[in-house]
Amino acid sequence: MFDSVLQGKEKSVYADKGYANKKRKTTLESKGIFCGILEKSYRNRPLTKAQIGKNKQLSKIRNIVERTFSFMKHVLGYDRCRYYDIRRNRFEFTLNATVYNIRKLLTYSNAIS
Numbered sequence: 001m002f003d004s005v006l007q008g009k010e011k012s013v014y015a016d017k018g019y020a021n022k023k024r025k026t027t028l029e030s031k032g033i034f035c036g037i038l039e040k041s042y043r044n045r046p047l048t049k050a051q052i053g054k055n056k057q058l059s060k061i062r063n064i065v066e067r068t069f070s071f072m073k074h075v076l077g078y079d080r081c082r083y084y085d086i087r088r089n090r091f092e093f094t095l096n097a098t099v100y101n102i103r104k105l106l107t108y109s110n111a112i113s
Helices: 022-030 049-074 086-112
Strands: 012-015 034-037
Touching: 012 049, 022 034, 034 049, 049 086
Parallel strands: 012 034
Antiparallel strands: none
């Protein structure tokens, strides 16, 4: 599903190491897209210090996005879709995103006050 999600207008792509393979990385780089896919170690080939450093830098960026989904999963209990209808699932996801944004707004407004 990874390749079908790409539209071709991306400037950069960030993903977990589960999506790492040489073909995908070379394809992204040949299209001029920054490849932010985490480096993956293989049997008898651990990551180098440079790869570990690169993964840490990319993880800082990915953390911003992952934090939202972690809140939805752990606090709101949205760990899987409950409905067979895509409209209902989209509505539930949008509602959860709205709750997250309201909570974020209240947290920031309390921090400023």
